Amino acid sequence: MSAKKKTDGLIDFTINGQRVQAKEGWSILETARHHHIPIPTLCYHPAVHPWGSCRLCVVEIRENGQSNVTASCLAKPTAGMEVLTQSERVENVRRWVLEMLLAECPASQEIKDLAAGYGVTSTRFAIPDPLEDCLKCGRCVAVCHEVVGVRALTFGSRGVKKKLETPYRIPNNMCIGCGCCVSVCPTGALQARLDTVRGDIARRTGHSFAH
Amino acid sequence: MDGKKISKADIDAIMERYPRHPQYLISLLQDVQAAFNYISPDNLNLVCDYVGVPVTQAWSIATFYKSFSLEPKGEHEIKVCLGTTCHLKGGENLVEACERHLQVERGQTTGDRRFTLETVKCVGACSEAPVIMIDKEYLGQATLLGVKQHLKKL
Amino acid sequence: MKKIKDVAELEGLRQSLHAAHDPQQPVARVCLGPGCLALGAEKVSQAFKSALKKSKANFKVQPLIKTTGCQGLCSQGTLVNLSPADLLYVRVKPEDVPEIVETSLVKGQVLERLLYSENGTKYKSAAEIPFYRAQQKVILKNVGVIDPLDINDAIRCGAYQSLAKALMDLSPAEVIKTVELSGLRGRGGGGFPTAYKWRRAVENARQNPGPVYLIANGEEGDPGAFMDRAIMEGDPHAVIEGMLIGGYALGAHQGFLYVRHEYPIAIHHLSVAVQQARALGLLGKNILGSGFAFDLQLNRGAGAYVCGEETAIIASLEGRVGEPVMRPPYPVEQGLWGRPTVINNVETWANVPHIIRMGAEGYANLGVPPSTGTKIFSLVGKVKNSGLVEVPMGISLGTLVEEIGGGVPGQKGFKAVQTGGPSGGIVPYEFKDVTAEAAEKKTLSVDFDSMAKTGSTMGGGGMIVMDEHDCVVDLARYFLRFLEEESCGKCLPCRLGLKGMLEFLNQFAKGQGTPQDLDALESLGQAVADGSLCGLGKRAPNPVLTSIRYFRDEYLAHIVDHKCPAGVCKDLISFRIDPKICDGCGLCAKHCPEACISGKKKKLFTINEAACIRCGVCRDVCPLDAVRVV
Numbered sequence: 004m005s006a007k008k009k010t011d012g013l014i015d016f017t018i019n020g021q022r023v024q025a026k027e028g029w030s031i032l033e034t035a036r037h038h039h040i041p042i043p044t045l046c047y048h049p050a051v052h053p054w055g056s057c058r059l060c061v062v063e064i065r066e067n068g069q070s071n072v073t074a075s076c077l078a079k080p081t082a083g084m085e086v087l088t089q090s091e092r093v094e095n096v097r098r099w100v101l102e103m104l105l106a107e108c109p110a111s112q113e114i115k116d117l118a119a120g121y122g123v124t125s126t127r128f129a130i131p132d133p134l135e136d137c138l139k140c141g142r143c144v145a146v147c148h149e150v151v152g153v154r155a156l157t158f159g160s161r162g163v164k165k166k167l168e169t170p171y172r173i174p175n176n177m178c179i180g181c182g183c184c185v186s187v188c189p190t191g192a193l194q195a196r197l198d199t200v201r202g203d204i205a206r207r208t209g210h211s212f213a214h
Numbered sequence: 215m216d217g218k219k220i221s222k223a224d225i226d227a228i229m230e231r232y233p234r235h236p237q238y239l240i241s242l243l244q245d246v247q248a249a250f251n252y253i254s255p256d257n258l259n260l261v262c263d264y265v266g267v268p269v270t271q272a273w274s275i276a277t278f279y280k281s282f283s284l285e286p287k288g289e290h291e292i293k294v295c296l297g298t299t300c301h302l303k304g305g306e307n308l309v310e311a312c313e314r315h316l317q318v319e320r321g322q323t324t325g326d327r328r329f330t331l332e333t334v335k336c337v338g339a340c341s342e343a344p345v346i347m348i349d350k351e352y353l354g355q356a357t358l359l360g361v362k363q364h365l366k367k368l
Numbered sequence: 369m370k371k372i373k374d375v376a377e378l379e380g381l382r383q384s385l386h387a388a389h390d391p392q393q394p395v396a397r398v399c400l401g402p403g404c405l406a407l408g409a410e411k412v413s414q415a416f417k418s419a420l421k422k423s424k425a426n427f428k429v430q431p432l433i434k435t436t437g438c439q440g441l442c443s444q445g446t447l448v449n450l451s452p453a454d455l456l457y458v459r460v461k462p463e464d465v466p467e468i469v470e471t472s473l474v475k476g477q478v479l480e481r482l483l484y485s486e487n488g489t490k491y492k493s494a495a496e497i498p499f500y501r502a503q504q505k506v507i508l509k510n511v512g513v514i515d516p517l518d519i520n521d522a523i524r525c526g527a528y529q530s531l532a533k534a535l536m537d538l539s540p541a542e543v544i545k546t547v548e549l550s551g552l553r554g555r556g557g558g559g560f561p562t563a564y565k566w567r568r569a570v571e572n573a574r575q576n577p578g579p580v581y582l583i584a585n586g587e588e589g590d591p592g593a594f595m596d597r598a599i600m601e602g603d604p605h606a607v608i609e610g611m612l613i614g615g616y617a618l619g620a621h622q623g624f625l626y627v628r629h630e631y632p633i634a635i636h637h638l639s640v641a642v643q644q645a646r647a648l649g650l651l652g653k654n655i656l657g658s659g660f661a662f663d664l665q666l667n668r669g670a671g672a673y674v675c676g677e678e679t680a681i682i683a684s685l686e687g688r689v690g691e692p693v694m695r696p697p698y699p700v701e702q703g704l705w706g707r708p709t710v711i712n713n714v715e716t717w718a719n720v721p722h723i724i725r726m727g728a729e730g731y732a733n734l735g736v737p738p739s740t741g742t743k744i745f746s747l748v749g750k751v752k753n754s755g756l757v758e759v760p761m762g763i764s765l766g767t768l769v770e771e772i773g774g775g776v777p778g779q780k781g782f783k784a785v786q787t788g789g790p791s792g793g794i795v796p797y798e799f800k801d802v803t804a805e806a807a808e809k810k811t812l813s814v815d816f817d818s819m820a821k822t823g824s825t826m827g828g829g830g831m832i833v834m835d836e837h838d839c840v841v842d843l844a845r846y847f848l849r850f851l852e853e854e855s856c857g858k859c860l861p862c863r864l865g866l867k868g869m870l871e872f873l874n875q876f877a878k879g880q881g882t883p884q885d886l887d888a889l890e891s892l893g894q895a896v897a898d899g900s901l902c903g904l905g906k907r908a909p910n911p912v913l914t915s916i917r918y919f920r921d922e923y924l925a926h927i928v929d930h931k932c933p934a935g936v937c938k939d940l941i942s943f944r945i946d947p948k949i950c951d952g953c954g955l956c957a958k959h960c961p962e963a964c965i966s967g968k969k970k971k972l973f974t975i976n977e978a979a980c981i982r983c984g985v986c987r988d989v990c991p992l993d994a995v996r997v998v
Contacts, residue, residue, distance in 0.1 A: 100895070162855040162863060164857070340754060
């Protein structure tokens, strides 16, 4: 998308009717945050590339007579675009996602609080694991890969079976125990299972990719 | 595979088919799966060292894609097609009947490692729905009795 | 094989192949398409070879046994086509072959019992059969005719002539213009204007000099669809030639054939075709003396429907998991290894040589603008003649199902069609609210936009015909289960939302839930469509939403009346042995896994309905079809 820019590289658009300006390279979410316009997020973290998995940050964009719902953490603004953070379609997505999260991660107080803020206090969906609090947001994997560079943990399987794990599901000796993953985890889920990730650092080789 | 001694030379021969580049990771794993019937931890480590990817990436791939298995598959693969037409013609009943007969769930291998039961969509033989593939053979308009008879011959 | 140096040599080769081809030579073309293969076609072809060896006949010209790709009428397989007699034999078994050889190949006579018959009429030639008559084979012209493992056969039938024309007579810009004027739209289901994609890629490559890549999307994950499979297996050179022309137009020198893992024969045929094309110099450097270089790499999918999505194919080719990423940026801007990449469906690529051959106007005369050209469908399900068909766009659904398909057996006929696979929808035959014209004809035009107006899509070509014994609630549930297993799991609306929608549908299938739940399900479907990251999630609610839109009464029958009108949903039906038919053979009781059938031998057996799990084994084994669904 080519942004029609002013010569100073700023992009003018509106969020909920309010005029805002984005610097080049900012996402809609970053612009909103800069202007103190609230948009909920779970998987977004400024230290890593946005992954766009939780979809709580979705906004409705009206442009050229068309209207699209998209993740604000990934979408870049163009001049003249109208962004809505509380439209019917947006709120519909948020409420359903939060209700489903209450069933997926019933043990997380953070999610309960976030959901309550949007009027979602109960869920009609089946609860597969009452002790689960990992929402597979990807922050821990991203920080270990991008920031720390160790790549000790990852996602295995796909779909509803997607799990946060280490290769071969055994503690990984490559883990250096820096704790970055724990500090970015939005629910504290990783803290509880850190021993499944952290192996024996004395056996860390660093000579090959695999060991 | 049971009874066949796999040597490092075998895996080396497979790896040497490809340049040492991450783009060949999946092709290489497919060759390993085809040759050994599964992907062992040792082979997974060798492959990711060869192409130069972190083992976490190889692990994600080996568990994400359905064509890879981390456990040895059975001697015979029974694939029940659950494509749309096969579903409409009773494919689901057929899978359940096979599950009862073999005493395994779909996706699993029998304890004696003789049979792996899987579902696939679709084999492209819709006019003969419901279709079952046993190894490379097709059974069109399949029934449980027909399957049982075929399995007895193996 | 000697490399072909230039266009004149290619034409020379084609002419010498044509001259060497004896139209009087008896040829038996045995179909090895997916349907016939499943019926034992390989044994039929081997039977021909051994029957010929054994035959003591003195042939003027030795007959040729050819194996071909899909000949189309899959429900009548194995198909054998004889020329020059122009005979189509159907339902051929290996045991029939010696007689065919003696009667038809040796004596030149017709074996009546193997002819196709419909409504009392026997048909000798395929062209006369209603199934074939209403079709228009353009893309499938060579499929079922040539031996796909022999490049010479393809060249004799015109392969690579369009490439020659493009390289010699057209500039790259003119090729793109021709494709644009032809109106070609993506055949994978998106219906996106192909030339627009190509132009964007060229523009991006101009701004960012460097390689441009082409990908043929052969992931064909929709269950029940085998159009691309038929092309890849039956006429692989069509795809290769299309990509060569595309490469020339786009300034691309490397293409990738991405074929799903579950198609080993397609992979093999493409692999042989690529090798043969390379040996003739049609792939590689300085193709036909034009200076243009292009080559193809064959990649296998690894069992993931989501890899039919453009950014997921790219991830897979780069050696990563098939997790889609946000678009924009689109692959034509930043694709494989960050370079402009054009991804087109296999059928789309196969259209390109024909567009060059016919010219933009000739091609655009087929179909109905803005849906020009033909479309290949796999017409399957509860239809008499099921198989692979190619029709001009704009044909009415009625013609497709009733004239070509031969109609729907059964009392109540055609209930609905399911198109577009798991991303498509379920639409009823009687279509009242699209256009006045369609309402008047009481039918639906099969083209991109008319289908889209129904809430479904034309899709990649899978067209599944349903009758009164098919339950839409059950089918919607089936697609959700399929998608739940195929979801990459990255984004919450899809990973959790499909599971959530499935919970609703599981309830309905058991006769539970409330009418308010239908509204909730529609709202959840909207959330999944709006919130999902990629097309898999965005379109996943389509089957559910269209089925509620058009068959709400059927849902209410489940929820309110606790009945399944189609007799499918297990919790809402019972099996009962009809006492008027049962002869007491006891086979049902013998095979019942729950041991819940009892009775007196030679008298009557009854099912204990409380213990019955409706597994269907008794219905399968009963020789008198005495088990009724109530």
